[in-house]
Amino acid sequence: MLKVRNLHARVAGREILRGIDLSIQHGEVHAIMGPNGSGKSTLARVLAGHPEYEVTEGEVLFEGEDLLDMDPEERARAGLFLAFQYPVEIPGLNNAYFLKAALNTMRKHRGEEELDAMEFMTLVRERMKQLDIDEAFLNRPVNEGFSGGEKKRNEIFQMAVVEPKLGILDETDSGLDIDALKIVANGVNAMRSAERTFLVVTHYQRLLNYIIPDVVHVLTDGRIVRSGGKELALELEDKGYGWLEEPVRG
């Protein structure tokens, strides 16, 4: 469902991605691991269409469509969801209002009926229960005054409501304590299906104890240097990233 070929991208004139190749099938969970500055988060943002990043080479097909040709909102409506590493605060804007507008834009795009306030609340309550989120959450402004953990949980909650085809989790585990991590992982696992695909970007192996990936990729210096099964993550945990870089350089 997602095919990345020789993707190069840069920000502020500096090349960060130096030829990424990646192929993900429907229903798979892929993990992207790598040391700080390896380009993991850049990959997530480039896929979502962040305007700061410039793609200089390569192509990305999403469900057979040219992803790079689409505006960020078109990508979102087509079913690509990015759970932000640093969710943005929008002061004064009601969480529920924001989410309802987002969901209905996507539903409209899919040719589905827009949900009215009642239907929306029914859906949202169910998702909140799954993610152990308090209802007061809904009436707070988007991410304003949220703790780091609440922000991350809000991202997964939004993802659970809009039900994307591809969920990209950008370091969702950072800043979460173990209980919150489990709740978030359970939320993601509950959404796993043959139609839904996940790309989990993480620095630590910890999250992958709970969200078991089908494939693990290791990214260093803007390239994927190793791919393997879930045991690769454990190996990394053990040995660190250093041992992977040497054979490539050598």
Add this chain to the structure above:
Amino acid sequence: MSTSTETIEQLATREYKHGFYTDIEQEVIPRGLSEEIVRLISAKKQEPAWLLEWRLQAYRTWLTMKEPTWGNIKYGPIDYQNIIYYAAPKKKPALQSLDEVDPEIRRTFEKLGIPLEEQKLLSGVAVDAVFDSVSVATTFKEKLAELGIIFCSFSEAVQNHPELVRKYLGTVVPYSDNFFATLNSAVFSDGSFAYIPKGVRCPMELSTYFRINAKETGQFERTLIVADEGAYVSYLEGCTAPMRDENQLHAAVVELVALDNATIKYSTVQNWYPGDKDGKGGIYNFVTKRGKCAGVNSKITWTQVETGSAITWKYPGCILQGDNSIGEFYSVATTNNWQQADTGTKMIHLGKNTKSTIVSKGISAGHGQNTYRGLVRIAKGARSAHNYSQCDSLLIGDKCGAHTFPYLEIRNSSATVEHEASTSKIGEDQIFYCRQRGLSTEDAVNMIVSGFCKEVFRQLPMEFAVEAQKLLSVSLEGSVG
């Protein structure tokens, strides 16, 4: 990255939607200002001698005054002798029902989305529609009359309730107050008058739609609202003006008087023509609005959403004379393209335990310049007075400006005065976050802006809040693309 700058340039360029001109026969008087013109206006309105005298005193005072220059606004000289100071639709104004209203005028209102009959039926709003300078339709009058509430045009009030007008006119904004208010006092044509008797809670929102429509006719509206002891009234004022090339002067005066335990809420949505993309045309809006909390425990709340006009110069204020009285000012002012706004409030604390709250939200886009100017004065005798001020500015793009001038004059050491201010920019990250959730850039900006203005919108009556939000998004269209 150029996306956001382009975006920002573009949200600012949708055409003014209310730019059309209604062709109606007008009765006008010669251009210019003189004692004769003042007498002519007064005579046309068959005013009593004391009112003519008041106008003449104002006129003579005005001749000695200079146009103020302290505002953070720039505009060419105004030729006061090239203005027509009075215009009225030729049709007889004394109408019994809406059917008698000139169909052309009614079509105009419908284009503006203000079908009178629908409002009458659906929203329970009594509308005193000021079309140019004379009221042409007044609804719900009888229902209000049953409660002893007087709601009519200012001219009618002069004819039918001269004792009330005489008692309160100029008691809050004296004829010598300032250049523009003094000019208004000399030549005011019409406006609204409301009186809520003792202990009466006005059961509906009172509303007036002002509209400039006569070519090159300055508008000099005068509104007076009196809430007697224990009375309550909520008043809505909304304006839109047609597209016109020359600058038009608008110098209104609004006076509010709240006696013991009375409450007045005055809400404005101002959408005069702001001029075109290049800063050509647009209304010059020099307004004096002031309320007096004359009685104990009285309360006056000003809420304004200012999206229009090439120049906005207004400081709706409160004189907190009665002990325990409360003054509030909630404002959203938007400047886009070449609009300039210098607006804020004055809170004058005279009584004991008086309280004031100021929440000002300025939004600047395009080349817009937005200034908050606010005065908080705590007089010697105002023991335990309290003020809270919050001034936030939001910038869209990098060619606009936000300025804040708070003035504090504290003469009583028991006062508590708090002031908070912030300036922020709509961030590319905020817009991207919204777009990643499927929202268009334009929707994203509207949402971010409405979040920013929430505390003020919350003060508006529901239907007005919806209208205000729409206006805001129209006025910011094209500022981000």
